[in-house]
Amino acid sequence: MATASALDKSVPEKLAPPLDATAEQPPLFDGTTKLYTCYTCPFAQRVWITRNFKGLQDEIKLVPLILQNRPAWYPEKVYPPNKVPSLEHNGKITGESLDLIKYLESNFEGPSLLPKDPAKKEFAEELFSYTDKFNGTVYTAFKGDLAKEAGPAFDYLENALHKFDDGPFFLGKEFSLVDIAYIPFVERLNIFLLEVFKYDIAAGRQKLAAWIEEVNKIEAYKQTKTDPKELVEFYKKRFLA
Structure with a gap:
């Protein structure tokens, strides 16, 4: 039986600095899958862990935000509920952390994180x-x-x-x-x-x-x-x- 640590596909990653209100918006729907997140938010952390464990660091780009001083373009152009996490994938933006971890499980490769039993x-x-x-x-x-x-x-x-x-x-x-x-x-x-x-x-x-x-x-x-x-x-x- 493989241990959880053995199944873990995460790799070391240099984290980008979080974006504040002065930051320019990354291109939207440019074919890049993006996880809009906050490094200190527990809800966003759920999706971040799932991404890492499934080895999706290269496939899903982190877009970290400073929530106390978040860019205006985030609610205006990306995700109107103005919360993190949200995921940009296949031409749409979706949110809610429990929904997103299940979405990553269903739509991306990597070790399974739900049982068959x-x-x-x-x-x-x-x-x-x-x-x-x-x-x-x-x-x-x-x-x-x-x-x-x-x-x-x-x-x-x-x-x-x-x-x-x-x-x-x-x-x-x-x-x-x-x-x-x-x-x-x-x-x-x-x-x-x-x-x-x-x-x-x-x-x-x-x-x-x-x-x-x-x-x-x-x-x-x-x-x-x-x-x-x-x-x-x-x-x-x-x-x-």
Whole structure:
């Protein structure tokens, strides 16, 4: 059985500087597939990890934006919802991170990130549908009783990781889009909650701790991680000010 790290097709990549309001717009619909992104956005990170793991660095060009000072041409000419991520492919622009990771899986070559097993497919959809509730539960708990209010969301992940015992990931041995859907948020929460609230999300949750450790071995993910100090400061300003 090949490990997730062995299947990982990512290659080292020099990242372009992000574009601000003064930047010129890259050519639109010139035949280049582009991922409009932000290096620090967890939603965009989902698609970035998927791109990397499938070995699409040469096929899908990153167009990073500074969201706090984004170019006017982005909502006016590229993606009117004015959010990232969005993907320019085959003459159209599409968005929404969960839709886009599934789109990359269906429309591009590279290692498969969804299982063939029907039971695992069904569980994957259940976990995809929980992502918004997970984020909403935890992020709204910052100003309440954190352990009491956010604890059940982390318990849900811990219990989900017990579902299949053939590997460390949500769907067992296969690193999948489900892991990619959750890790950008768990990454941030793990750092922020420990630093600011002294709340260890992995304490008493062995499966969750092992999952975080395993995902951190995957190069496609490691290339997308946010600097912890910057992350903590950003979250303090956004959620605790």
